[in-house]
Structures are given as structure tokens and as C-alpha cells.
Amino acid sequence: MEREKVLILAMVDPFHKERFRYSLDELKALTDTAGGEVKHVLTQQLEKPHAGHYVGTGKLVEAKELIDQEELDLVVINDELSPTQLRNITNKLEVRVIDRSQLILDIFAYRAKTKEGKLQVELAQLQYLLPRLAGQGAEMSRLGGGIGTRGPGETKLETDRRHIRRRINDIKRRLQQVVEHRNQYRERRKENKAFQVAIVGYTNAGKTTFFNKITTAKALQENQLFATLDPLTRQTRLPSGLQVLISDTVGFIQHLPTTLIAAFRSTLEEVTEADFILHVVDASHPDHENHEKTVLSLLEELEAEGIPRLTVYNKQDKVSGPFTPMEQPSVNTSFLKESGTGDVLSAIENVLRDVWEPYHTYVSAVEGKFLKTLELNTLIEVREYMEEKDSYVVRGYVDPEHPLRNKVIPKESRDE
Known part of the structure; x- marks a missing residue:
């Protein structure tokens, strides 16, 4: 399938240039994951986004010239746009425009495999779409026409607010049934007093590699963002013989769309119900400290920060020079090493001895x-x-x- 030709448009905060660079790299990786090819990146240094069209009008004229010359298919904005900004930019550029949140939602739509995952993504997409309907015309009325338009639900979406609200209510009702079923399953696990470990971490930190190595699961393992979307739970044992249920969860990311956090709350509750949290960090990533902070703030939001936790600084084989952990207790390892997973399992036992x-x-x-x-x-x-x-x-x-x-x-x- 031919990859869509993409222009990235981004605002540079002059006070956080380093963080911006990492955020831009991440957006390129997200675009690649969604099936796009980044042809050009246009940036503008501003202290805050323009209220009406995100960047200055001169920058939009420059973008329009590039789009026409190169016959680009799509513009991706490195922030979440207001409905007004999205409408104005689309009118000026006369091409499909999506923001960072829409791109993430699109990847989730593509990755969702289970019925629950598909419903959750569709709910998030509809809630995101509802305030952005006005003036979007045909572009917003169809799903299935490229990056940012994929959806696990209907292939054609009427721009009728009442229709969308009805669909949102219907999905919420169906998801509530799934939540009740999940709660019954959790209650059974509690009655059996199974010890539950949840693996959390920034997307692409190595969670699924670890999960596959210590269980018989063959979960999708790729060097791509959001390779795991639907949570998996399997049984394994620690070196002492202690039996545990271990769950692989969806990767976190900076600026995760709020509609997505809300839609995936029932899935993320797998974390809040855990007896132990294994936080996997890609220690080799230059922005790993911000990745850690993103995960920790989401754990706080889920009210899971009080659960016993071990931080695993993975990919040490790619780290050059000394490495100082930000969190304790922690273990430095690489899941590619023979002893990598064993180091982690032993470290879990050390934490349990303390608590x-x-x-x-x-x-x-x-x-x-x-x-x-x-x-x-x-x-x-x-x-x-x-x-x-x-x-x-x-x-x-x-x-x-x-x-x-x-x-x-x-x-x-x-x-x-």
C-alpha cells in the first residue's frame, strides 16, 4: 500500500527547545506507525499557539506552497488543535489536516483487535469528533480514507450530532456490560487471592518483550509505538515458586488524548487492581526522564501510586556512560541479555521481602x-x-x- 505523503507543522516553544525536539521525533515515529511518510517539517518559534490558526499566516502560506508543489496528502500538527484552529487551517491549506491526538487515535483504531478495544477507540474518536464537526464537510463525514480517518466502527459517519450522541450512548452501554464482566472476573481472582502484577511503561519501552519471555504468550512484539493495545494476562512463577498473574498493558505517551484515557479507563483499571506494578523504562532513550514522569503522573491520576512498585531500566546494552536511576527500588538490565528477565524476577522478590x-x-x-x-x-x-x-x-x-x-x-x- 502506498504511504501517504505528510507535512508536519509544529510550534517551537523557545523555553523548551530540547523537549520539543524529542516531541517532534516522537511525532515522526507516530506518523510512520500510522503508515505515513514524513516529507517535510515546518516549524515556527512562538511563545504560545495562535488562537485562530495555531501558527502565523505567513507560515500557513509557506505550507500551502509546499503542499501544492509536492502534492502532499496530509498535514499533521504537533499539538491538539481547538475546533476553530482545525477548521481555519483546513480551509487555508485545502488538504486533510489532523492533530497529534487524532493521529494517536488513528493508530489505536488500527491496533485494536478485541471487541472491547474497538469500542473504546470508537468512543474516544466520536467524543473527539463531536465538537469538531462544524465546517469540516465531507472530510469529517467519512471513515476509512487514510490516516486520521480510520475507525473500527462504521465506515461512513453522518455529520449529525444526534446520530453521534446516540452512538456514544450505545457504546457506553455496551462497554458498561464489559466492565461488569471484567469486575466479576477480578472479584473471582481476588477470592482466589492470586497475586497480580501489572507491567506499565512508556510505549516501546520493552514491556511486551519481557511479558513474552516470562510467559508462554506470543503477544505482538514490534519496534513500533503502541504495538500492544489490548491487555493480556498470563500466569507465571517467581524463582521462589510464588505464582503470579502478570498483565501487559497499553503503553503510555506524552499528551495522550484525554478522550482516550477516559475511554480506556476500564482497561487501565487492571493497573489499579494490581498488587504490584512493574514500571519498564527505556533507559537508552534521551528523553527517558520525561517518559518516566508521564507514566508516574498517569499512575497518580489512576490513584495507583501507592501500590508497591519496581522500576526496570531496560535496554542498558544501548546506554553509553554512567546511568543514574531516577526511581528506587530499581534494577538496571536488558531484556535481550540471558539473565535480563531473571534479574527482574529476583528484584520483585526483594521488594516483596520489604513489604x-x-x-x-x-x-x-x-x-x-x-x-x-x-x-x-x-x-x-x-x-x-x-x-x-x-x-x-x-x-x-x-x-x-x-x-x-x-x-x-x-x-x-x-x-x-
């Missing part, structure tokens, strides 16, 4: 089933058979919230 309670108990040799239960649900450090007692001495750590705590820690110790 769980130590226990010391005796288990009769005939209680093999209970011994197995301890192995799967607690962090066993010592398990030795004592012939004179015909029992095992077991020492380890137990989750203070787990029902097993009452069986392995004597009441007098618990009351201290």
Missing part, C-alpha cells in the same frame, strides 16, 4: 497439599525436612492481606 511479613512455621510431612499452597502463595526462603519431628521447617514472607497469614503467624505474634 511483606516474615513467618516461621512447621508443616507436618503428611500435609503436602498445605506445603504446596505455601509455595504458590508465599515467598519461601527456607524449607527443610526435620527427621526427628517428621515435619518441614518453613521460613519465608507472606502478604499481610492474604488469608494464609493467619495460619503461618501465631496469634500472639500478630497481636504484638
Whole structure:
């Protein structure tokens, strides 16, 4: 399929030039992921965007000349536009114009595979589209005609606000049923007291590589942004034998459209329900500190910042010079190394030793089933058979919230 020829139009904040450069690189990668080919980049230094048309009129004239000369198909703006800005720029340039948010929504539409994922993206697209309908004519009325127009729902979208509002209400109702089903599933997991780990991180940090290596899953693993959209949960075990459910989640990104965060809230709740968060960072990325801050602020927004967390600084094989972690506890590794995933699993156990309670108990040799239960649900450090007692001495750590705590820690110790 022929790639669309794209012009990127961006405003440079004179006070944050370095951050702008990373943001522009990211937009180019997003355009590539969406199937576009960046032919030209036009920038203008402004302290704040022009209220009516984002950049100055002279810059728009320059853009129009480039579009006509090179027969470009699409203009991508490196910020979220107001409905007025979008309308004015489109009228001036006489070509399809989309902003950063629309581009991200488009990639999500392309990546969504499950019924729930498709509904969530369509909801986000419609909520984004609703205030931007006026004056967009045919360009906004159809889906399926190139970057920024893909949608998992209808192929033709009437520019009738009532129709869109009805569709939004319908999707919300259907998603509510999915949320209720997910909540029932979560409740069952809670009853079984399965230990849940959520992998979070900036898009393309290496989350899915890690997930695939420690589980039998074969999730899509690509060097592209948002390769994982629909969350996957699989079972695995830590070196001590502790059984965990581990979930791979959608990658975060700076300036994630607010409609998308709202639409994906039920998916992101997988993070809030976790017992442990594994935050994977691409340590080799020059802007990794801002990537970290983006993820941490989203965790705060989800009210998940209080959950025990380990930060994994991945891709150390690409880091040149000394590296200082921003967060603790942390582990520096590379998932491409043989020991990479093992380093992380051992580090998870180290964090649990700090937050769980130590226990010391005796288990009769005939209680093999209970011994197995301890192995799967607690962090066993010592398990030795004592012939004179015909029992095992077991020492380890137990989750203070787990029902097993009452069986392995004597009441007098618990009351201290």
C-alpha cells in the first residue's frame, strides 16, 4: 500500500527547545506507525499557539506552497488543535489536516483487535469528533480514507450530532456490560487471592518483550509505538515458586488524548487492581526522564501510586556512560541479555521481602497439599525436612492481606 505523503507543522516553544525536539521525533515515529511518510517539517518559534490558526499566516502560506508543489496528502500538527484552529487551517491549506491526538487515535483504531478495544477507540474518536464537526464537510463525514480517518466502527459517519450522541450512548452501554464482566472476573481472582502484577511503561519501552519471555504468550512484539493495545494476562512463577498473574498493558505517551484515557479507563483499571506494578523504562532513550514522569503522573491520576512498585531500566546494552536511576527500588538490565528477565524476577522478590511479613512455621510431612499452597502463595526462603519431628521447617514472607497469614503467624505474634 502506498504511504501517504505528510507535512508536519509544529510550534517551537523557545523555553523548551530540547523537549520539543524529542516531541517532534516522537511525532515522526507516530506518523510512520500510522503508515505515513514524513516529507517535510515546518516549524515556527512562538511563545504560545495562535488562537485562530495555531501558527502565523505567513507560515500557513509557506505550507500551502509546499503542499501544492509536492502534492502532499496530509498535514499533521504537533499539538491538539481547538475546533476553530482545525477548521481555519483546513480551509487555508485545502488538504486533510489532523492533530497529534487524532493521529494517536488513528493508530489505536488500527491496533485494536478485541471487541472491547474497538469500542473504546470508537468512543474516544466520536467524543473527539463531536465538537469538531462544524465546517469540516465531507472530510469529517467519512471513515476509512487514510490516516486520521480510520475507525473500527462504521465506515461512513453522518455529520449529525444526534446520530453521534446516540452512538456514544450505545457504546457506553455496551462497554458498561464489559466492565461488569471484567469486575466479576477480578472479584473471582481476588477470592482466589492470586497475586497480580501489572507491567506499565512508556510505549516501546520493552514491556511486551519481557511479558513474552516470562510467559508462554506470543503477544505482538514490534519496534513500533503502541504495538500492544489490548491487555493480556498470563500466569507465571517467581524463582521462589510464588505464582503470579502478570498483565501487559497499553503503553503510555506524552499528551495522550484525554478522550482516550477516559475511554480506556476500564482497561487501565487492571493497573489499579494490581498488587504490584512493574514500571519498564527505556533507559537508552534521551528523553527517558520525561517518559518516566508521564507514566508516574498517569499512575497518580489512576490513584495507583501507592501500590508497591519496581522500576526496570531496560535496554542498558544501548546506554553509553554512567546511568543514574531516577526511581528506587530499581534494577538496571536488558531484556535481550540471558539473565535480563531473571534479574527482574529476583528484584520483585526483594521488594516483596520489604513489604511483606516474615513467618516461621512447621508443616507436618503428611500435609503436602498445605506445603504446596505455601509455595504458590508465599515467598519461601527456607524449607527443610526435620527427621526427628517428621515435619518441614518453613521460613519465608507472606502478604499481610492474604488469608494464609493467619495460619503461618501465631496469634500472639500478630497481636504484638
